[in-house]
Amino acid sequence: MGEVLSHLTTNYPHLRLLVEAHTARDHPNFEQLYVVGPHDAHLLPLHTHMVLTLGGDGTVLHVSHLFSEGECPPVLCFSMGSLGFLLPFHIDSMPVAFEQALNGPVSVLNRARLACTPYHANGELLERCGDVSEDGWQVMNEVTLHRGRHPHLTIVDAFYDDQHLTEAVADGLLLSTPTGSTAYSLSAGGPISHPEADALLLTPIAPRSLSFRTVILPGQGEVRLQISDRARSPAELSIDGREVCELHKNESVVIRKSEWPMPCIERPGGGTGWVRDISSLLHFNVGFVNKSIKKGHV
Template sequence: MTAFKTIGLIGRLASTSTQYSISRLVSFLSKQQVEILLDDETSSVLPDGGYEIASRNELALRCDLIIVVGGDGSLLSAARAFAGHNVHILGINRGRLGFLTDISPEEIEYKVGEVLDGKYLKEERFLLDCRLLRDDTELSSGLALNDVVIHPGKFIRMIEFELYIDDEFVYRQRSDGLIISSPTGSTAYALSGGGPIMHPNLDAMALVPLYPHTLSSRPIVVRGSSIVRLIVSEDNNLNPLVTCDGQSQTMSQPGDEVIITKSEKSLSLIHPEGHNFYETCRSKLGWASHTGNP
């Protein structure tokens, strides 16, 4: 008896190594007592497999487990599609760093087999809601598992904005932009920008300036329930971009407001037994290993 009955597969098909891992995973799962569904794109890897093809909306409604084969970017895309649904997400790493996709390709059969046997850890990760307003009218909205970033786009020019937290004025800043990061995203772009590493279970957000004009502008950590509001200064002579997880973006204009809050939607992320956040940091970030008793 497996812990999951209907499993959806999603993969990043640009990589031949990903295609190999998907084929290997399907071969393993076909021997288990599970139903296998492939999303539209992933099915092209197995054109003659005879497996059912389903849209991501169908996968969200029918599957109790989604396995993502690829890098963290692939899982970020899946997170936004499946957040708020009663489905678990498991990642197999075919990317580079792999903070979210933590099963190595060599361990597919063993680790996925353990998960199917019910030997796994579950985490609920919250997402960020982002809304862009112009004259109190909502122009666009987006979801982000990692971060929302306000930046100048391809131009290397500073932007100016005002920051408010829970309607309290914080500062007026000139910089290359601002990263608003969830705990999940604290080991991604925010880390490169000098932000703090936050444990995934924290109910908090980090605000990390990108190359601020004043050296006294430092990252700020606020509670997860905070309402973060940025007003794009009228003095800007360019249109800053608002990006969610580096995958979807909207162009703003001077006078616009960007509001970021904790989303009501969450993501159920699972790991094989023995997963440890600090061990992941040690292996991915090159921290020194333990050499003796504390």
Template sequence: MVVHVAKPPYFQQKSSPMQGWHALARQLLCRCSCSFASPHALRQGPGLHRQQRGMGNFRGPFLPPSVRLLAHPDDSVWQPEDLSLTSHDSFAVDSSVDELPTPLGLQRRAHVLWKEGCPSTVLIIKKPKTLAASHILKQMGLWLHKQGLKVLVEKAVHHKEFPQFDIFEPGDEVDLCVSLGGDGTVLHLASLFEQDLPLPPVVSFAMGTLGFLTPFDVEDYQTRLLRVLQANEDRVFCTLRTRKRCEIRLNGNLRMVYHVLNECLIDRGASPSMVKMDCYIDGHFVTNILADGLIIATPSGSTAYSMSAGGPMVAPSVPGTLLTPIAPQSLSFRPLVVPEQSTIEIRLPSDSKAHARASFDGRHPMRLPRDSSIICTTSMCALPMVNLGKLDSDWYEGITQKLKWNVPIREERSQKELLETLKANDRDEHPV
């Protein structure tokens, strides 16, 4: 069978271009049984329902023009020429080919490459009620303004603290985002882009408590930002952090859609009873759940609530989704990692003892009545987080330095240190 697939113009590889097209086409073949997206459906993008797109659960790496995918750690690059899907070339792929290249939708490593005239607009988000963050934001904004950039801030802080800058409104075009705070500030920044559209790169400076998502020190913000602004001269790497698209359905009707960077949480709320849920993956019934709750987490969220509930730590470039139960009735119900492309549906049956509660990255708490469901898929657009180092080095440093992963409870002292201690004690007991 020969299948014709519309070729998006933003997937090209320097060394062998056809490998990129084969990867994209084979991914579509894997996710679709008999129907494919037309160029019109692709142009409409995330505004269409999944059935209307005709792509099953396929979520490709739709990126802003300033982000380039790394095809391999050797720095070869996928070149997205243009984000707009207005021009397409057709090509044919033989579905009998057995070789399956790495799907482009699974790429999570990239670098920043500005197009001409960019960046021109920067959005700065700060941790609320923090004088130090307000002071740095003002300094940083004035410095960026001197570099010729337009600075945007949230409306809530514009009039009282930063009237010299412009107000950010949802839908405004932003080339670069800066976060001043902790991990919660990064989550808040991601929540400002609720629509499934390409997100700008994010540079996060540590001014919070833990700062697992904030690798940069705010003291040298000028040096760090200047390097990002000059990324075309000296390559700056970033990780495409997966977001999950969560549909809330009541009696089968779509009520709300949220995009989460960390996790979707379903728990018992104020009810003393455990939550009864049915879990479906890719339309197939998997198991009944009886627990205090369930966490559906991204790799970024694997080091947050999911880890506290006993889930594994997963590197952000791994294309997977975590299912972590909270205090399950069955001791054999262990955390599970499923493919990123899978559709996860959690249903509350009509015979459930009580209602449940859902929240999304710790926000938008809502009551889930019986006969409601949450459907989690992978968002088409990931969040590009600028790295301090290359590939996942920031993440490994974070789990060792900040989470103290594999740090011995009692570190063994060297023989030399032990001998010096014994000699010092001996001198104290027997002074000359």
């Protein structure tokens, strides 16, 4: 991080660098840094023109959380050595990649996000879940309802555009974006989706029924997940892995496609790199071939 800050302040002195408080504390020698506090979320869309992330995929989810109250600027993501589906650049390429992103042209992939809002059984906002509005929280990967520490399977009624789709009896139920299809949804047995697909993926987590599989829904509809009045315990509501609150009988969460996607800057050369990544990172459809046979030995 120190080398990145040094490069930016030396070569681009006209730029205003906004950092979180812990970054400023860790690098006190850079006096020209502007600190972004936890209560500045509503100001970020107005004063930020590009975001740099350094680390794993979790840093991209963190950016989505920071820009939860408005449009997200283009995001330039760098890997610090770990593999990640959302990290097209290695940190070693930062000087060249940043210069290209700053002066363009660049390819941008608009990764769809979800807007998620919890409600009481009477239809009012569920304020005990924290700071929430009708616009909802912004979700990059998935919204999850899970039985958590409770011993009983959760029972969730799923609705699509106010039509009852199914009653899920399972450890949990999650609704993911195409970007999130390679995260929790994939671990729960869901399919892999191209990030540009206009879809919502409804995936059960350890369902009681063996016939319950992922349902792929049109991206323009609205999904409501409601705790059944037959549920024996509440369910934990989580957003991109962050536990928010518990939902009780007849309480629900309404999820729709957000009007604010996350524009992610891609590697030059066209395309999203997705085809390459599912092969190199997930080893998609790689067969179990004996190495000695593959090399021509018997």
